[in-house]
Amino acid sequence: MSAQGNNGSKPRNAVFIGKKPLMTYVTATLVQLANEPIVVIKARGKSITRAVDVAQIIVKRMDTLGYKIGPVKVGTEIVSSEDGKTRNVSTIEVSISRAK
Amino acid sequence: MSAQGNNGSKPRNAVFIGKKPLMTYVTATLVQLANEPIVVIKARGKSITRAVDVAQIIVKRMDTLGYKIGPVKVGTEIVSSEDGKTRNVSTIEVSISRAK
Numbered sequence: 001m002s003a004q005g006n007n008g009s010k011p012r013n014a015v016f017i018g019k020k021p022l023m024t025y026v027t028a029t030l031v032q033l034a035n036e037p038i039v040v041i042k043a044r045g046k047s048i049t050r051a052v053d054v055a056q057i058i059v060k061r062m063d064t065l066g067y068k069i070g071p072v073k074v075g076t077e078i079v080s081s082e083d084g085k086t087r088n089v090s091t092i093e094v095s096i097s098r099a100k
Numbered sequence: 101m102s103a104q105g106n107n108g109s110k111p112r113n114a115v116f117i118g119k120k121p122l123m124t125y126v127t128a129t130l131v132q133l134a135n136e137p138i139v140v141i142k143a144r145g146k147s148i149t150r151a152v153d154v155a156q157i158i159v160k161r162m163d164t165l166g167y168k169i170g171p172v173k174v175g176t177e178i179v180s181s182e183d184g185k186t187r188n189v190s191t192i193e194v195s196i197s198r199a200k
Contacts (some may be wrong), residue, residue: 048149052190056176060188072172074194076156088160090152094174 012036017043017051021095025054026062029096033058033067037097044077044091055094112136117177118142119149125154126162129196133167135156137197144177155194172197 013036015029025041032039043051058067073093080086113136115129123140132139143151158167174194182187 005120037120046146046149048152049146049190052174052192055174056188056190060176069174072174074169075156076160085103088156090149090156092152 013038014040014042015054017041017047017054020055022050022053025050026057029054029058030062030065033096038070039096041094041096042091044089048090048092051092051094053095058096062069065073066099067096068099070097111136114140116141116153117147117154118143119147121175122150122153122157125150126157130162130165131152133196133198136188138170139196141194142191144189147182148190148192151192151194155196158196166199167196170197 013032015025015032017025029039029041039053041051054067058065059069072095075091075093077091078086078088079089113132114123115132117125129139129141141151141155141190155169158165159169172195175191177189177191178186180190
């Protein structure tokens with residue numbers, strides 16, 4: 001996060017993948033890519049698959065736009081559920097940038 | 101694939117994630133890591149999330165073993181279904197190696 005120039009609580013160059021239709025996130029990422037050189041697609045748990053799908057749609061199906069996939073990071077987040085227990089949730093971060 | 105020293109149809113240092121219990125793949129990966137310096141965890145479609153889970157279990161929960169996550173690659177595979185249509189399926193490859 002430190003290298004993202006994040007000066008608020010919500011980083012401007014990240015898209016969080018949730019339960020909306022896939023193309024919602026494709027569009028959101030493309031809009032951000034118009035203003036930022038690098039956009040990071042983030043997801044956790046079962047949305048990880050969808051994050052990869054979004055990245056692939058942007059790079060393959062829209063290859064005339066000229067974007068490429070940069071570093072992919074996987075990690076673990078500790079989530080505390082309401083009964084006080086903690087669970088580990090896998091996370092993914094896929095960087096998308098303009099192909100030079 | 102080319103850099104994996106694959107001399108048969110089944111690469112020895114890859115684990116394909118399917119529908120079995122997660123710990124099956126954790127064990128399979130650990131067994132291969134005993135013989136190979138790098139093991140690649142591969143998955144496609146909805147199993148992508150499970151591939152990340154397997155990698156995280158090996159690295160975090162079993163951190164006394166000293167393995168680390170190497171490069172993560174995402175891609176697309178074209179799958180032809182029985183009705184003759186082709187679909188794009190997202191894929192992931194997570195490299196696990198010994199932490200130096």
